Amino acid sequence: MTSAISQDADTSVVTLNDTSTSASSLQGGEFALLVEGAYKSYRNGSAVREVVNDISIYVRPGTIHGLLGPNGAGKTTTIKMLLGLVRPQAGRFEILGYEAAPEVRRYAGFLPEQPYFSPHLTANQVLRVIGRTLKMPKAQLEAQADKLLSKVGLEHRGKDRLSSYSRGMLQRFGIAQALLGDPKVLILDEPASGLDPVGQRDVRDLIKGLRDEGITVLLSSHQLSEVEAVCDEVTIVNRGRVAAKGDIEDLLKVAGQVLVTAEGDASHLPERVVAIAADIGNDGSRWLISIPEGSTRAIVDALDDGGFRVISLVPRRESLEEYFSRLIAGSNGVS
Amino acid sequence: MMAYRIFAIFSSIIADALHRKLFYSVFLFAGAMAAAIPFLPSYGQGVVEAVFREVALALIYVFAMVVTIAYTSTRLPSEIERRTLYPLLARGVGRGEYLLGTWLGISAVVGLTLFAIAAVTLAIGWINYDVLMWRVLLGVFAIWLEASVIAAVGIAVATVAGPVIVAAIALTFLFVGHVRSLLVDPGTLFYTLYPSLDTFNVINPVAHGDGYSAAYAATMVAVWLAYSAIALLVAASLFERKDL
Numbered sequence: 196m197t198s199a200i201s202q203d204a205d206t207s208v209v210t211l212n213d214t215s216t217s218a219s220s221l222q223g224g225e226f227a228l229l230v231e232g233a234y235k236s237y238r239n240g241s242a243v244r245e246v247v248n249d250i251s252i253y254v255r256p257g258t259i260h261g262l263l264g265p266n267g268a269g270k271t272t273t274i275k276m277l278l279g280l281v282r283p284q285a286g287r288f289e290i291l292g293y294e295a296a297p298e299v300r301r302y303a304g305f306l307p308e309q310p311y312f313s314p315h316l317t318a319n320q321v322l323r324v325i326g327r328t329l330k331m332p333k334a335q336l337e338a339q340a341d342k343l344l345s346k347v348g349l350e351h352r353g354k355d356r357l358s359s360y361s362r363g364m365l366q367r368f369g370i371a372q373a374l375l376g377d378p379k380v381l382i383l384d385e386p387a388s389g390l391d392p393v394g395q396r397d398v399r400d401l402i403k404g405l406r407d408e409g410i411t412v413l414l415s416s417h418q419l420s421e422v423e424a425v426c427d428e429v430t431i432v433n434r435g436r437v438a439a440k441g442d443i444e445d446l447l448k449v450a451g452q453v454l455v456t457a458e459g460d461a462s463h464l465p466e467r468v469v470a471i472a473a474d475i476g477n478d479g480s481r482w483l484i485s486i487p488e489g490s491t492r493a494i495v496d497a498l499d500d501g502g503f504r505v506i507s508l509v510p511r512r513e514s515l516e517e518y519f520s521r522l523i524a525g526s527n528g529v530s
Numbered sequence: 531m532m533a534y535r536i537f538a539i540f541s542s543i544i545a546d547a548l549h550r551k552l553f554y555s556v557f558l559f560a561g562a563m564a565a566a567i568p569f570l571p572s573y574g575q576g577v578v579e580a581v582f583r584e585v586a587l588a589l590i591y592v593f594a595m596v597v598t599i600a601y602t603s604t605r606l607p608s609e610i611e612r613r614t615l616y617p618l619l620a621r622g623v624g625r626g627e628y629l630l631g632t633w634l635g636i637s638a639v640v641g642l643t644l645f646a647i648a649a650v651t652l653a654i655g656w657i658n659y660d661v662l663m664w665r666v667l668l669g670v671f672a673i674w675l676e677a678s679v680i681a682a683v684g685i686a687v688a689t690v691a692g693p694v695i696v697a698a699i700a701l702t703f704l705f706v707g708h709v710r711s712l713l714v715d716p717g718t719l720f721y722t723l724y725p726s727l728d729t730f731n732v733i734n735p736v737a738h739g740d741g742y743s744a745a746y747a748a749t750m751v752a753v754w755l756a757y758s759a760i761a762l763l764v765a766a767s768l769f770e771r772k773d774l
Contacts, residue, residue, distance in 0.1 A: 278620040281773040301622035311612045315549035316542070324545075327538035328623050356549070372617055382620075 226289070227380050227411035228254035228303075233273055233286035246272050248435040250286075254380075254413055254428075259406050261426035261443070262415040265523060269435040270415045271308060274382055278305055291379055301329055304378035308385045308415075310369030314358035318344060318368055321357065322375055329376040336375075343371040348397065362389040370401065380411040387421050399425050423515040431522060438522050447518050452511035453491055455484040459503035467497040485511050535623050536631040543605070543635020544642075552600060556643060560593045561650040568658040579659050584737035586651045587669040590644060591733070595704060597643050598677040601636045602684030603696035610774060619774070626766040633685055633762060637678040644670050644677075669736035671747075675754040676730035680704060682761035689769040729753045 230252040236245045247269040254260040264270045275281035277288045277295055288295040290303050312321050319340055326336035344353050347367040352360075360368060366389045373381055386402070387395040395418075402412055402425050416422050422429060423443065430440040439446060452473060458481055469475070471494060474485035482503070486494050495505055513521075547553050567585050606629075609615045615628060648670045655663045684700040691699070707727030714721045729750055735742055 275774065280616060280619060282771065297622040297624055299622075300620060303621070305617060305620040307613055307616040307620075309613075310617070311614055312617075313542070313546050313614055315546050320542070320545055324538050324542040325617060325621065327541070328535045328618055328621065330532075330534050369617075376621075 225255075225292070226253050227256040227258075227291060228252065228260070228277070228382075228413055229287065229289040229292075230273060230277055231287040233276055233288070234284050235269075235272055235276060235281060236284065245435050247276070250430075250432055250435070250437055252413070252430045252437075252440075254411055256411050257406065257409055258427040259402060259412040259414055259425050261422035261429035262413060262432070263417075263419070263422055263429055263519060264432040264438075266417075267434075268432045270432055271384060273432070274384060274413070274415060278303070278382065301376065302379050304373035304375070304381045306369045306373040306381075306383045306386055309388060310365060310372075312357050312365070312368070312372075314356065317354050317356050318349065318360075318371075319353040321368075322353075322372060325372055325375050331376060339375060339377075343374050344368075346374070346401070347371045363391060363394050366390055367394070367398075370398070374405075378410070380413070381405060382413045382415075384415045385417065386414065387416065387418055395421065419515045419519055429515075431519065433523055443515070444512070447512045447515060449485075449511040449513055451488045452485050453488050454507075454509050454511040455482075455486060455491075455494060455498070456506040456508075457482045457484065457498050457503040458506055459498070459501065461502060464503075465497045465501035468494055468501070481506075531624065531627055531630070535627045536634065539618070539623070539628055539631025540635045540638065543632055544638055547601065547635075547639040552597070553639070553643060556593055556597050557646050557650075560589060560647040563589050564647070564651045564654050568654070579655070579661055579663065580738045582655055582659065583663055583666055583669075584733060586655070586666060587673070587733045587737060590647055590651065590670060591673050593647060594640060594644055594673045594677045595680065598636065598640050598680050599684060599697050599700045601639060602681045602688065602700065603693040605632060605636065606685060606688035607692050607696065613774075616774070625769045629685055629689070629762060629765050629769055633678075633682055633758070636681045636685075637674075640677045640681065641674050644674050665736050665741045668741045668747075669732055672730045672732045672736075672742075672750055675750055676727055679727065679730075679754055679757045679761070682758040682765070686761045686765035686768065689765050689772060725757065 230250060233247050233250045234245075235247040236243050238244075250269060250273050252260070252262065252273070262270050262274070272281055276283040276286065277290070278300060279295065279297065290299050293299045295303075316324075322340040322343070323336060326340070331339070340353065341350075344350055347370050349364060349367055349371065352364070357365065357368070366386070370383070370386060373383070383402070387398050390398060399421060402414065405412060406425075414422065414426060426443055428441060429443050429446065431438045460480065463469075464472075464475065464482060464484070468484060468486075471490045472484045472486050476483040484494065491508065495508070498505055564586055567582055567589075619625065619628065648667055651666060652663060655661065655666070680700055680703065683703050684696050687696045687699045703725070704727070707725055708731065710721065710724045710726040710728060714724050730753075732742055732746075732750075
């Protein structure tokens with residue numbers, strides 16, 4: 196396939212010459228998804244409420260990027276602006292390196308929050324409608340519909356009306372419809388919402404599997420454990436602004452702190468360790484000691500002298516929940 | 531505008547409607563009503579078939595408008611409220627394409643309903659009077675065109691309002707569209723610009739006369755196209771600006 200999409204470098208105007216182009220033939224830019232300087236406000240009488248204020252999100256190809264934030268932070272509005280569901284007042288929106296025009300958006304699968312489909316139609320009928328809008332050949336559409344329903348655990352349910360689906364089944368069906376047409380990027384808004392723990396784990400595995408297949412995922416979620424488990428990078432938004440962004444491991448690393456894990460029979464740690472340690476935890480015979488980076492040698496010696504055995508020494512890392520709570524409290528002015 | 535995307539929306543509207551009870555309820559009720567017409571008091575020799583045609587067309591008209599307003603007032607507002615249109619619009623379906631597909635789908639559903647009711651009416655007329663009153667189909671065609679215009683107007687309103695307001699405005703438009711001669715003096719500019727639906731009122735010539743000419747049918751189609759196009763352009767303009 197040649198020159199499926201032509202782009203004027205100056206204007207970022209995209210022209211799709213062949214609507215049957217497969218997603219794999221698209222040449223993405225530096226970022227699979229790009230949101231830069233997004234702005235949206237609503238007027239309520241004389242008051243202006245800024246829902247999204249200069250939010251930028253850069254999603255590298257082949258990664259899972261988490262979009263985190265409390266309710267009303269502007270996550271869903273930002274996604275909707277990217278997908279043309281909400282009109283932005285400012286900002287640059289790109290998918291696979293091209294302006295996020297309708298012709299380009301067909302290469303981005305989307306799972307809305309709490310997805311809902313016509314209850315009168317069957318799963319196969321809904322997939323057929325979406326597939327037809329993507330100009331998928333009938334045979335390919337039928338084959339892919341079966342494959343996707345099987346992938347989300349809904350095999351043999353394609354002929355059932357969606358009114359008979361449970362909330363969790365609708366959620367899984369929502370993921371299947373988002374994957375129709377082999378999208379190169381996937382935008383998931385609360386994909387684990389309404390799922391039981393097993394279902395949540397299945398969705399996490401599915402998302403990781405998609406990354407392994409080369410699909411870029413933007414995952415908007417309230418579930419911090421879900422984001423921590425699957426995401427490579429995160430953008431955290433609060434009150435319509437970006438509060439933090441970057442590699443998840445870098446963000447969660449506590450600067451200048453080392454976590455020492457030690458074992459010993461003694462009921463108390465040596466005095467020298469207690470004096471230096473920033474934080475101490477005990478889990479039976481195992482001690483977790485957070486210490487300043489510069490005092491590592493002194494602590495190891497003190498533990499050794501006190502009859503303790505040092506098991507590991509790693510840079511200290513917060514849980515995403517701790518980090519998120521601290522960040523949101525800080526940006527809200529709570530001490 | 532891509533025809534395949536419009537067709538996909540169009541076909542989903544039809545599939546959805548065929549799974550709804552409303553479609554079959556209206557059809558059965560209309561059939562029962564048509565079957566009851568011959569049991570009305572005697573109309574006198576020579577006019578009985580004409581009265582049958584007139585009452586049947588009046589019934590078909592009422593059912594057509596009920597079905598049209600019911601579908602139009604609920605379809606788009608519920609799609610917006612339930613967010614069922616997100617997966618389509620997010621993946622490149624244009625809002626204009628969505629509206630056009632929806633209008634064509636509703637028009638087709640109303641057409642199917644009318645055709646089914648008309649078939650039952652013709653059968654009842656034939657059984658009772660031994661005459662195939664095919665001219666009823668001419669009246670049904672005019673009713674369908676008018677219903678399609680009402681659907682376009684309803685869709686335009688539905689882009690910014692909920693079901694109750696859509697139904698109220700569609701009914702108001704229907705009423706206003708048939709009282710031009712009562713409200714406006716002929717020969718004035720306002721008379722010409724008035725959004726009249728009287729062009730589609732062919733019950734009298736169909737029930738009591740010889741129907742209408744091909745030229746008049748062309749006029750009806752032209753009025754249908756013009757009104758529908760204006761309403762859909764307004765709908766597209768409003769919907770493009772709407773944050774979903």
